[in-house]
Amino acid sequence: MAYITFRGIDFRYGPKGPLTIRGFDLELRRGEFFMLVGPSGCGKTTVLNILAGFEAPTAGEVFVDGTPVPGPRRDRIVIFQEPDSLYPWLTALENVEFPLRVLGVGRSERRARAGEALRLVGLRGHETKHPGQLSGGMKQRVQIARALVLDAPIILMDEPFGALDAQTRIILQDELAQIAVRTRQTILFITHDIHEAIFLADRIGVMTAGPESALKKVVEVELPRPRTRGSAAFGELYEHVHQILSEEVRRVLRREDSLL
Amino acid sequence: MIGGKRSAGLRGLGYAVSILVVLGLWQYLSRRAIIPLLFPSPLSTLHVGLELARKGQLQADLWASLGRILAGFTLGSAVGVAAGILMGASRRVRLLLEPYLHFLRFLPALAWIPAVMLWLGTGEGAKIALLAYTTVFIVALNTMVGVARVPRNQVRAARSFGAARRQIFFLVTIPATVAYMLTGMRLAMGNCFMTVVAAELVASDSGLGYLIFSSRQWMQTELAFVGIFLLGFLGLIADHMFRMTSTRLLWRYEGASGSRTTR
Numbered sequence: 001m002a003y004i005t006f007r008g009i010d011f012r013y014g015p016k017g018p019l020t021i022r023g024f025d026l027e028l029r030r031g032e033f034f035m036l037v038g039p040s041g042c043g044k045t046t047v048l049n050i051l052a053g054f055e056a057p058t059a060g061e062v063f064v065d066g067t068p069v070p071g072p073r074r075d076r077i078v079i080f081q082e083p084d085s086l087y088p089w090l091t092a093l094e095n096v097e098f099p100l101r102v103l104g105v106g107r108s109e110r111r112a113r114a115g116e117a118l119r120l121v122g123l124r125g126h127e128t129k130h131p132g133q134l135s136g137g138m139k140q141r142v143q144i145a146r147a148l149v150l151d152a153p154i155i156l157m158d159e160p161f162g163a164l165d166a167q168t169r170i171i172l173q174d175e176l177a178q179i180a181v182r183t184r185q186t187i188l189f190i191t192h193d194i195h196e197a198i199f200l201a202d203r204i205g206v207m208t209a210g211p212e213s214a215l216k217k218v219v220e221v222e223l224p225r226p227r228t229r230g231s232a233a234f235g236e237l238y239e240h241v242h243q244i245l246s247e248e249v250r251r252v253l254r255r256e257d258s259l260l
Numbered sequence: 261m262i263g264g265k266r267s268a269g270l271r272g273l274g275y276a277v278s279i280l281v282v283l284g285l286w287q288y289l290s291r292r293a294i295i296p297l298l299f300p301s302p303l304s305t306l307h308v309g310l311e312l313a314r315k316g317q318l319q320a321d322l323w324a325s326l327g328r329i330l331a332g333f334t335l336g337s338a339v340g341v342a343a344g345i346l347m348g349a350s351r352r353v354r355l356l357l358e359p360y361l362h363f364l365r366f367l368p369a370l371a372w373i374p375a376v377m378l379w380l381g382t383g384e385g386a387k388i389a390l391l392a393y394t395t396v397f398i399v400a401l402n403t404m405v406g407v408a409r410v411p412r413n414q415v416r417a418a419r420s421f422g423a424a425r426r427q428i429f430f431l432v433t434i435p436a437t438v439a440y441m442l443t444g445m446r447l448a449m450g451n452c453f454m455t456v457v458a459a460e461l462v463a464s465d466s467g468l469g470y471l472i473f474s475s476r477q478w479m480q481t482e483l484a485f486v487g488i489f490l491l492g493f494l495g496l497i498a499d500h501m502f503r504m505t506s507t508r509l510l511w512r513y514e515g516a517s518g519s520r521t522t523r
Contacts, residue, residue, distance in 0.1 A: 054416055074422035085413035089435045089512040099421035102431070130512070150421070 002027035003186055004051065004154070009060035011046055021046060022212035024060070026205060033180050033187045035197040037241070038207030039249045044190045047207075048156050051188060052078050064154070074099065077147040081159040083139035086131040086146075092118060092138075093127040096145045103150075117145040122175065137168035144176070148183065157189040161196065173199055181225060194241050198234060199227055204241060209248040209255075217244055300482040305489070308482035322490060324466040328384065328459070329452045329498075332391020337445050339392065340399025344441070347400065348407025349433065365397035369455040373462050382463035387456070394455040395448040399441065406440025407433060438513035442506050449502055453495045468494075 009024040021043045028034050038044050049055040051062055053072040062069040064076070077099075078085075086095050096114035105113075118127060121141040131139055140160050147155050161169040177200055180187060191197055197204045204219045219241055223233055283302050290301035300308075312318040347354040347361075369390045380386040410433050418428045460469025468487045475483030507514060 052416075052420060054419070072416070072419040072422070074420065076420060078417065078420045080413045080417070082413065084411045085417040087414060087432070087435070089438075098418075098431070102418065102421045102423045102427055146417075 003030035003065060004028040004188075005061075005063040006047070006051070007061050007063070009047070009050065009062070010058045011043065011050065011055070012058050018211050019058070020211050020213065021057075023214045026215055026218075028186060028188065029202075031184045031186055032202040033189065033200055035201035035204045036188065036190050036207065037192060037194065037197050037204060037245060038213065039209045039245070039252045040192060041252070042207045042210040042213040042248070044207060045158055048078070048158050048188060048190055051154075052076055052156050054078075074103070074150055075152050076154040076156060077150060077152040079140070079143045079147050079155065079157045079160045081162050083131065083136065083143065086139055086142055088131050091128050091130055092123060092134065092142050092145075095131070095142055096149050099146060099150045113149055114145070117149040118142070120148060120179065121145045135168075136164050137172060140164065140172060141175075144179070148179070151183075153185060155185050155187045157187065159190050159192070162191070162193075169196070176200065177226065194238055194245065195229065198223070198237050198241065199229060206241065206244045206248070209251045216248065219244070298481060300485060305482045305485040308480065309486040309489075312483075312486060318471075318486070318490070321466055321468050321471045321487075322494070324464075325456050325460065325468045325491075326494070328387050328391060328467065329456055331384075332388045332393075332455075333395050333445075333449060333452050335388065336392035336395025336448065337399050337441075340396040340444065340448070341403050341441050343396070344400040344403025344444075345407060345434070345437070348404040348437070349429070354404070361397055361400060365401065369394040369451075370458050373458065377463055386463060387459040390459045391452050391455055394451040395445075398448045398451065399444040402440045402444030402447075403437060406437035409440075410436040435513055438510055442510065442514075446499065446502055449498055450495070453491060453498070457491065 004027070006024055006026040009021055010019060011021040011024075012019045024043075024047060026047075036044050036047060046055060050057050051064075051069065053069050053076070087098065090098065093111070093114050096117050097110045100110040100113060115127065118124065121144050123138060123141050123145065126134065126138065131142070134142065143160065161172050164172065173196060180200070189197075189200065198221055201221050204221060206216045206219070207213050208216045219237070221237065223231070223237070228234070287301050287303060290299045293299040309318065343357065347357055372390060372393060376386050376389055380389055414432050414436060415428060418432050423431065456467065457469035457472065460467035461473045464470045468491050472484045472487035472491075475481060475487070
């Protein structure tokens with residue numbers, strides 16, 4: 001039933017570091033849009049990095065389609081918060097071509113597929129620009145196109161809109177919602193923005209405050225798509241998630257106070 | 261780019277005024293000098309320079325120096341880039357070579373001249389070796405730093421696309437390091453101009469360094485100034501040409517990692 005399974009994940013940095021994650025369990029369904037929220041420092045990004053294969057858990061296991069995760073694989077593409085994962089010496093088109101080049105796809109097919117992916121994220125006409133010539137929002141669009149071009153079944157997004165201004169963020173959320181409905185990929189998305197979570201997610205997982213954090217609660221988002229941000233149901237759900245999350249945030253603040 | 265052209269013009273004018281004032285002052289002071297031999301005027305320097313050029317000797321010295329710089333610089337850069345990449349990419353190689361890198365980069369080529377003359381004689385080989393020496397460490401160090409500073413997410417992204425180690429090396433590490441290599445090479449070019457004078461002083465009968473030092477022999481101070489000016493101008497031109505060619509051919513890689521200078 002479950003497509004991706006985290007089972008009893010513990011994580012510590014280095015052999016003697018503090019235990020940042022303890023007993024993290026989560027099951028993702030195939031094709032769902034899952035949002036992970038939590039107080040800052042709770043290890044959301046670590047969870048994503050473990051699924052990506054960038055970090056190995058100290059204990060526990062991660063399965064994709066019943067197989068343990070051995071390391072990075074092209075069935076799980078990551079979209080990073082900072083656009084510094086784009087290659088500044090390549091044009092927007094060449095950046096999107098990059099995964100295909102690694103795969104050994106021929107030049108003309110590469111061009112065609114990358115061009116198509118760029119059009120899908122609304123970057124037609126910007127193919128020959130370099131990342132340095134693009135705005136923050138456009139760079140994140142290039143990252144999305146680069147993830148789409150491989151048709152990977154899983155997309156991992158680590159606060160991809162976190163560094164953008166509010167207007168650009170809303171536009172990109174709208175576009176991502178449309179793309180996600182169309183491509184039916186399984187998406188794990190990390191954010192600390194509850195609005196963003198409710199607008200995009202099928203389910204929202206709230207993590208406890210770190211260290212030794214784990215999954216606290218999973219909330220189903222049963223709002224019809226396409227969603228509007230102003231509805232009463234949206235507001236109720238916001239209050240609900242906010243309440244769960246703010247308990248954890250308050251725990252972080254209390255601990256910081258006691259340290260002072 | 262409002263006023264870009266005007267500000268460039270203004271800068272040129274500023275430079276011209278400054279240079280003319282200094283030359284004028286020099287001309288004036290040299291006339292009042294008690295022993296003109298010690299303070300040749302700019303005009304008499306120019307005169308001697310033109311005389312030398314007419315005989316073809318100036319050109320011969322100039323090409324001799326330039327040829328040595330080019331050979332030593334190219335050799336040193338090639339070795340430096342290769343060593344820097346190896347040291348940046350492999351911890352084992354870094355541990356083996358780093359002590360020598362940090363020890364030798366404080367030893368000027370000057371200190372090696374007697375030893376190099378013993379080993380390689382006084383021919384072209386000795387001078388090219390000294391110029392390569394003065395190039396290699398700074399290029400290696402900058403390249404090594406560049407390899408170490410490849411943004412982690414660029415490598416992680418490539419890994420998530422399924423790139424093999426070899427692909428990451430050629431498609432990510434090398435292009436991300438080009439800006440650092442160029443920074444190292446530009447600094448090394450400056451070193452070469454300093455070292456060539458010393459190398460030609462000790463063991464040569466040609467080159468601008470030789471020209472400068474032979475002036476004492478002939479009691480012709482003008483000769484020294486001709487050599488000094490020519491070297492200065494050549495350095496400026498070489499630096500400018502290096503920057504022009506690298507921005508024209510390698511501009512894609514220029515801002516790659518916010519290239520930083522490491523001495």
